[in-house]
Amino acid sequence: MGNRETEKALHYHEATKHSYWSIRTSVHYLDWDNQPLPFKIYRDLEPLALPSEFPETGVATLDAVVGAPDVSGTRVPDLNVLAHILYYSAGITKTKRYPGGEIHFRAAACAGALYPIEVYVVCGDLPGLKAGVYHFSPRDFALRRLRAGDYRGVLARATAREPAICRAPVILVQTAISWRSSWKYRDRAYRYHFWDDGMILANALAAATAHRMPAKVVMGFVDDEVNHLLGVDGEREMALTLFPLGRASVAPPPPDEVPDLRLETVPLSRSEVDYPLIREMHAASTLSSVQEVEHWREAPFETRDAPCGNNIFPLRPLAEDEWPRESLESVIRRRGSTRRFARKAIRWEELSTILDGATRGFPADFLKASGDHLNDLYLNVHAVEGMPAGAYFYCWRERALKLLREGDVRQSSQYLCLEQALGGDSSVTIFYLADLSSILGRYGNRGYRAAQLEAGIIGGKLYLGAYALGRGATGLTFYDDDVTEFFSPHAEGKSAIFVTALGVPGKRPYL
Ligand SMILES: Cc1cc2nc3c(=O)[nH]c(=O)nc-3n(C[C@H](O)[C@H](O)[C@H](O)COP(=O)(O)O)c2cc1C
Structure with a gap:
């Protein structure tokens, strides 16, 4: 079975590493005349406008980020709740015009503002929306119906009857249109798909919590069945995650026939470049049968964290009554990645609160308990009041930072983040590293997808926490092996997965 041939994921990871030399010897340039459209446009489907005047929850951001969605009782989202969650996870929150075009920025951060993630809705009858399979279009804030009728049973079958899927009145499905980000990031784009998806899911989890709607991230499914349901080919566009939402009183009906969909869409650009490594990595991490899905789920990854030892700084989060009350909606609307940090300090209580949150x-089919995690966090503290500057390791279970090496590490951080000033000017830069061999050992190649996605979700939560406290954040890319080397011997054998920088926003640079 392809998924167990884990040298494929290791090969993909190795082949898509950035290094000082790979950046300097790259001949890639951005072909602006061939830039892909950031929207999927169906030629012949009528829009079904989503309500734009949906009520806001007013729930404070940190409450939404740290809370777990309520899981008891029946909870059926109506069209307003669905519109709210779609808007605050994948909607357009601002549009910036510049000579030659405009960029529609979204609720969640996205590498290069390329927006490869599409969202679909698979539902039974909801108050205000008939059962069907719909595509969500952020461009005109509308749904388009791809299939009429209740197809949730297809997802129940494809996930080997995953309990949250079987009871969900609605399931959001996230896909990636690969060319949108491979246009810029080439073969490495496959990693970005999951980071970008994770950013959206972090917002969706928070919005679901604000509505007290149970929600879960599901990565174990028979790929072909989900792709077929959405009418996507699994290569140029592929399903990444399922996000069951709410809890119905009865399970969906058994699946019917699922005829082929032949729906025409507007071409993304003049021509598309094929990136075989992405296709191969995706195919190698495919689950082809219900048995494979059952195996994926039967023993979720259990983290075995070593005791933290000495040189420990226990987190000191703000008490809940000190949390800012600004609503999740307001924070997401004003969120935007920090383009310059002021090199100023944040308080230890602030970093503790953001990190703790x-x-x-989060509920996921690849994590057993809430303390489990695939990624380890290493922090370069540049300017945090009450903390010596230096390199730290986050002890997840003890909820403490362990000082690995004291000293000014700004310059190293900048270098590690592909020499970007943002990496060194922040108050703290957080590096995610994962022990890929044990993750792949448990999950096969699909564990690679999960590790990248988890990093995106944690990153999205860091963004929300930072903005809730009036601070700034940005995702960053990195020199893979240099990151591991920098944090070694502690990080020996681990792979660099993602980076987020947090700090005090400075004056925006002129671009
Ligand atoms: C996964 C990810 C990686 C990113 N990498 C970088 C980066 O290397 N350098 C950078 O300046 N910004 C980076 N960003 C920030 C994006 O450029 C930014 O999110 C995008 O332009 C959209 O703008 P917004 O976040 O303000 O809505 C990254 C964002 C994400 C989500």
């Missing part, structure tokens, strides 16, 4: 876990 981002690492309380």
